Amino acid sequence: MLMKLFGLIPVLLAAISIFPATMSDSAANNQATDFEARCRAKGVIRCFGFDSDQQVLATLQPAADGRFHAVVDTSVKASGAGSLRFDIMPKLGANTSGSFPLEFPKEFDTGEEFYVQWRQRFDQEMVTRVFRGGEGWKQAIIGGDGRDSRSARSCTPNEIVLQNSYHRGFPQIYHSCGIKDSQYEPLTPIAPPSDYLLQDAVSCKYSNPKGSQCFRYRPDQWMTFQIHVKVGKWYVNQSGNYHRDSTVELWAAEENKPSVLLISMPDYDLVRDSAVEKYQRIWFLPYNTNKSDAEDHPVAHTWYDEFIISTSRIPDPGVKTANPPDSLSATANQQGVKLQWRNNSNGNAQFHIERCGGAMYECEWKQGFSEIGVVPSGATSFEDEKAPRSKRYTYRVRASNQAGNSAYSNPASNVPRPPSDLTAEAPGGGTVNLTWVNNSADATEFIVEGCGGKDCTNFSDVAHLSRDETRYGNHGLTAGKVYKYRVRSANAAGSWITWDKAGTAYSNTAAVTAR
Numbered sequence: 001m002l003m004k005l006f007g008l009i010p011v012l013l014a015a016i017s018i019f020p021a022t023m024s025d026s027a028a029n030n031q032a033t034d035f036e037a038r039c040r041a042k043g044v045i046r047c048f049g050f051d052s053d054q055q056v057l058a059t060l061q062p063a064a065d066g067r068f069h070a071v072v073d074t075s076v077k078a079s080g081a082g083s084l085r086f087d088i089m090p091k092l093g094a095n096t097s098g099s100f101p102l103e104f105p106k107e108f109d110t111g112e113e114f115y116v117q118w119r120q121r122f123d124q125e126m127v128t129r130v131f132r133g134g135e136g137w138k139q140a141i142i143g144g145d146g147r148d149s150r151s152a153r154s155c156t157p158n159e160i161v162l163q164n165s166y167h168r169g170f171p172q173i174y175h176s177c178g179i180k181d182s183q184y185e186p187l188t189p190i191a192p193p194s195d196y197l198l199q200d201a202v203s204c205k206y207s208n209p210k211g212s213q214c215f216r217y218r219p220d221q222w223m224t225f226q227i228h229v230k231v232g233k234w235y236v237n238q239s240g241n242y243h244r245d246s247t248v249e250l251w252a253a254e255e256n257k258p259s260v261l262l263i264s265m266p267d268y269d270l271v272r273d274s275a276v277e278k279y280q281r282i283w284f285l286p287y288n289t290n291k292s293d294a295e296d297h298p299v300a301h302t303w304y305d306e307f308i309i310s311t312s313r314i315p316d317p318g319v320k321t322a323n324p325p326d327s328l329s330a331t332a333n334q335q336g337v338k339l340q341w342r343n344n345s346n347g348n349a350q351f352h353i354e355r356c357g358g359a360m361y362e363c364e365w366k367q368g369f370s371e372i373g374v375v376p377s378g379a380t381s382f383e384d385e386k387a388p389r390s391k392r393y394t395y396r397v398r399a400s401n402q403a404g405n406s407a408y409s410n411p412a413s414n415v416p417r418p419p420s421d422l423t424a425e426a427p428g429g430g431t432v433n434l435t436w437v438n439n440s441a442d443a444t445e446f447i448v449e450g451c452g453g454k455d456c457t458n459f460s461d462v463a464h465l466s467r468d469e470t471r472y473g474n475h476g477l478t479a480g481k482v483y484k485y486r487v488r489s490a491n492a493a494g495s496w497i498t499w500d501k502a503g504t505a506y507s508n509t510a511a512v513t514a515r
Contacts, residue, residue, distance in 0.1 A: 043312025099285035134291035146276025241508035322349035359499035416440035
């Protein structure tokens with residue numbers, strides 16, 4: 001499941017914001033107007049159309065043979081005067097085609113979020129060929145290491161990579177260039193009872209990668225890809241102290257069809273090794289790690305066009321369906337469960353609320369949702385008063401208008417999010433003082449667990465505390481002995497489990513020697 005790095009790519013980045021030129025025929029005019037309209041949408045901070053050699057060649061990077069195997073193609077484009085075409089050359093290894101890095105107009109750090117959208121086209125050779133030795137071609141890398149554009153690396157601790165992993169024929173995402181807890185972390189979470197979801201939002205399973213539920217690349221059409229990133233508190237590498245407050249999501253669409261939510265990790269941890277590492281650029285490239293330089297295959301091609309970066313959800317091109325809601329949360333209360341979401345519809349759209357009994361991945365794997373309510377345009381909340389407080393539920397929401405249904409929001413659960421930032425101090429007298437951070441508004445208790453010994457794993461309950469407690473003193477301990485602690489939150493519906501997005505119910509583990 002681990003991805004390998006592809007080396008350093010020096011870049012010379014030009015900050016260019018453009019809108020596409022209008023083409024002569026009426027169909028192209030409609031497409032150009034659509035791009036222009038999306039570029040004027042709420043939150044957009046840059047558009048780029050790949051329309052001229054002058055705009056592209058200043059930034060384009062060569063392939064492994066030192067030559068440029070990418071051009072502005074004026075005959076194949078989604079709109080405007082051209083697109084960026086990469087030629088995947090035979091008898092070249094991983095870097096067959098070079099890359100195109102594009103600077104963001106600002107850097108994104110803790111507490112900020114952004115969306116990037118682009119159109120991409122693949123020929124039949126690109127979609128169907130399994131390149132010898134290759135681990136699958138990449139589409140885009142989002143990252144930044146704080147260096148200037150001439151020496152920037154694409155292989156960074158914080159990178160987010162969209163890739164056709166192992167030529168499976170559908171998009172996947174992994175995070176970090178072999179750094180996060182010493183690995184490349186694919187967004188392929190566990191699915192019960194013993195499987196992985198390669199595209200978790202549509203139940204695309206590792207055991208059946210050729211199944212009909214997987215959203216696949218289609219040749220000879222302009223597909224659309226959109227990645228949503230919300231940066232929470234950066235994870236400190238190797239600490240095990242997960243904050244679960246970052247988001248990584250992927251939507252994709254076939255030409256002239258509404259997008260589909262493929263990957264949704266609303267309680268994720270993004271890592272970096274230095275405060276200078278932020279999200280500041282995107283690389284477009286068909287890099288294919290370990291691809292054989294001896295294979296004499298036909299030249300394959302992929303094209304890029306219509307790049308947009310925004311602080312708001314970007315509309316899908318070519319369709320009239322509403323934008324999907326996102327940032328869904330579920331909070332248990334005395335009346336049941338209160339749902340809240342962000343309305344991205346920009347128009348007259350209803351919202352359909354669906355519920356499933358069970359943990360997030362269990363529900364997504366089985367697709368066991370049923371509709372429990374519909375609310376009118378403009379709504380951003382719903383009260384599920386029929387939800388028993390003692391039962392575990394997963395929710396999702398989508399918008400609908402006369403053109404049809406949007407993609408679903410992220411899933412949300414009525415169990416409280418785990419605490420984080422657990423610390424343990426030993427002031428003396430056989431006492432250990434614990435403190436932690438409450439990440440949930442609907443926890444009714446905190447359960448402190450502990451065990452004795454440096455390598456102990458036999459945790460047992462030490463204390464049950466009220467929802468308002470974020471500290472605890474454990475007394476009567478043996479001086480000189482090591483104790484380990486962890487904390488979980490709970491309410492009547494339970495705690496997080498391995499089938500939830502976070503993957504664990506507990507805070508980090510804190511060890512301390514009693515004095």
